[in-house]
Amino acid sequence: MRQVIGAEWAKLWSVRSTWWCLAGLTALMVLSALALGGATATDLMREGVRSARFAVSEPVVSATTFAQFALVALAMLVITSEYASGSVRSTLQATPIRGRMLAAKALVVLPVMFVAGVLSGALATAAGYVVLSLDTFGGHAALPLGEVTLDLLRVGVFFALVAVMTLGVGTAMRSAAGTLTVVFMLLMGLPLMLLMAGGPAAVEVSLRMPLFAGLAFMESTDNMTGGPIPYPAGEGLAWLLVWTAAALAAGYAVLRGRDA
Amino acid sequence: MISLKGLSKRYGDRMAVDELTLEVRPGAVTGFLGPNGAGKSTTMRMILGLDRPTAGTALIGGVPYHRIRYPLQKVGALLDARALHPGRSGHAHLVAMARSNGIARGRVAEVLETVGLGEAARKRAGALSLGMSQRLGIACALLGDPEVVMFDEPVNGLDPDGVRWVRHLMRSLADEGRTVFVSSHLMSEMQLTADHLVVLGKGRLILDAPLAEVIARSSLTAVVVRTPHAADLAVRLKAGGVAVERVGENELVATGVAIERVGDLAHEAGIRLHELRTREASLEQAYQELTASSVEYGAQKAGV
Numbered sequence: 001m002r003q004v005i006g007a008e009w010a011k012l013w014s015v016r017s018t019w020w021c022l023a024g025l026t027a028l029m030v031l032s033a034l035a036l037g038g039a040t041a042t043d044l045m046r047e048g049v050r051s052a053r054f055a056v057s058e059p060v061v062s063a064t065t066f067a068q069f070a071l072v073a074l075a076m077l078v079i080t081s082e083y084a085s086g087s088v089r090s091t092l093q094a095t096p097i098r099g100r101m102l103a104a105k106a107l108v109v110l111p112v113m114f115v116a117g118v119l120s121g122a123l124a125t126a127a128g129y130v131v132l133s134l135d136t137f138g139g140h141a142a143l144p145l146g147e148v149t150l151d152l153l154r155v156g157v158f159f160a161l162v163a164v165m166t167l168g169v170g171t172a173m174r175s176a177a178g179t180l181t182v183v184f185m186l187l188m189g190l191p192l193m194l195l196m197a198g199g200p201a202a203v204e205v206s207l208r209m210p211l212f213a214g215l216a217f218m219e220s221t222d223n224m225t226g227g228p229i230p231y232p233a234g235e236g237l238a239w240l241l242v243w244t245a246a247a248l249a250a251g252y253a254v255l256r257g258r259d260a
Numbered sequence: 261m262i263s264l265k266g267l268s269k270r271y272g273d274r275m276a277v278d279e280l281t282l283e284v285r286p287g288a289v290t291g292f293l294g295p296n297g298a299g300k301s302t303t304m305r306m307i308l309g310l311d312r313p314t315a316g317t318a319l320i321g322g323v324p325y326h327r328i329r330y331p332l333q334k335v336g337a338l339l340d341a342r343a344l345h346p347g348r349s350g351h352a353h354l355v356a357m358a359r360s361n362g363i364a365r366g367r368v369a370e371v372l373e374t375v376g377l378g379e380a381a382r383k384r385a386g387a388l389s390l391g392m393s394q395r396l397g398i399a400c401a402l403l404g405d406p407e408v409v410m411f412d413e414p415v416n417g418l419d420p421d422g423v424r425w426v427r428h429l430m431r432s433l434a435d436e437g438r439t440v441f442v443s444s445h446l447m448s449e450m451q452l453t454a455d456h457l458v459v460l461g462k463g464r465l466i467l468d469a470p471l472a473e474v475i476a477r478s479s480l481t482a483v484v485v486r487t488p489h490a491a492d493l494a495v496r497l498k499a500g501g502v503a504v505e506r507v508g509e510n511e512l513v514a515t516g517v518a519i520e521r522v523g524d525l526a527h528e529a530g531i532r533l534h535e536l537r538t539r540e541a542s543l544e545q546a547y548q549e550l551t552a553s554s555v556e557y558g559a560q561k562a563g564v
């Protein structure tokens with residue numbers, strides 16, 4: 001198993017798309033965090049409460065809503081590029097036990113995206129702190145280290161789980177277009193539609209889909225629901241794990257059953 | 261050794277491979293022939309565990325492919341040379357494959373040397389010509405120094421030098437005692453390389469025999485005689501139970517008979533011969549006779 005993981009690791013870093021996706025992820029994190037943080041700071045300035053402070057990692061947490069699509073692209077390509085080129089046959093010749101191949105890919109994607117989440121989040125936090133500390137923004141930005149560290153670790157976990165979920169969907173769908181559609185619907189399309197549908201049941205369901213579950217886990221205060229997600233962080237993590245496990249199971253079922 | 265037993269694959273109501281039972285032996289090059297869509301690639305994919313058989317088994321050295329701990333060290337296969345991530349270099353691909361199967365990294369440079377891919381292996385696979393991809397695919401198959409090698413159309417896209425090289429490679433792999441199973445459309449190429457032939461038609465086994473036997477059995481393999489007394493000799497041969505045809509003023513063609521018997525019969529009759537030789541059918545001709553029914557069936561079906 002260690003060898004199979006090593007092979008998947010080598011494959012991940014030997015294509016340029018990985019580096020592009022990571023660069024894109026970092027850029028999206030920094031830019032969206034700056035935009036969201038700037039908005040928060042301006043709001044506070046307008047309210048005129050001089051003593052009000054917010055942790056600069058807060059807008060970073062919210063920025064994941066946008067930046068996650070770069071990580072979706074990366075995680076998706078880990079499997080869909082193999083089906084697109086046919087190299088999946090080569091992979092399965094080397095590792096004919098299919099569950100082992102999928103597990104190896106998941107075990108590579110998981111830590112890589114965790115680290116990518118923490119690092120890109122840290123960069124976005126640092127950039128946010130530097131920019132939002134400027135007088136123009138009224139000096140409302142704060143850098144409480146404990147809270148920031150916790151936020152960044154949670155961003156890492158969120159990214160890692162969304163990536164593995166994407167890998168599961170990608171294994172089930174095989175094509176990039178299909179994977180992107182399903183993952184986008186799961187992360188954005190369906191929850192927003194349900195939110196707009198507005199019925200209490202629809203909202204409850206929407207809040208338990210992966211994105212809002214993740215935002216609950218990261219204790220986001222500023223998101224598309226208009227405020228904090230109304231259930232505890234632990235429950236958010238649980239829902240996120242359920243979605244990830246379901247996607248992996250779906251991927252494994254297809255991988256096992258279908259001809260390569 | 262590859263052993264197939266009742267191996268079958270059904271797609272909808274069509275049998276792509278139908279109860280295929282055969283053994284591919286070590287120490288020989290076994291050519292795998294058949295018209296397009298006969299089920300050759302499907303068979304190879306089932307041997308490698310990529311496609312699941314509807315029925316039957318495919319074993320390699322007595323075990324199914326997925327039970328082999330390090331399959332690349334036991335079986336090397338080239339199915340589709342183009343099936344590489346276009347953005348990854350051949351070298352990186354080989355390194356990853358080696359790593360997954362506990363193969364020493366040094367092997368990568370060795371096989372690249374063997375197939376004659378130097379710096380090209382550092383290029384993105386998408387930038388390689390078909391011939392280079394083919395060589396890379398062969399390098400991949402040889403990576404684990406496997407006992408069994410399978411090549412699907414290995415000379416596709418190769419230049420004449422490359423074709424000759426593949427021929428020698430297959431020969432030497434077989435001479436080293438390995439099992440070499442290779443599909444091809446190029447009959448002339450197979451005639452030069454294969455020791456044994458397996459012919460598939462409509463998913464069924466049509467033939468499983470040594471190449472020499474296939475050629476000898478063809479109706480186009482014949483004894484050609486040139487004599488000034490063609491008519492006399494024809495009568496004599498017919499009397500001796502030999503099928504004979506007069507093809508020219510001084511020339512006869514006898515089929516289904518050993519050259520020695522034709523010579524003896526002429527000698528007994530005291531007939532002078534100017535030439536006595538065996539005309540061997542080419543594999544192409546023998547193959548066409550064999551598959552005529554199966555191809556015809558396909559054409560008729562397409563015409564409906």
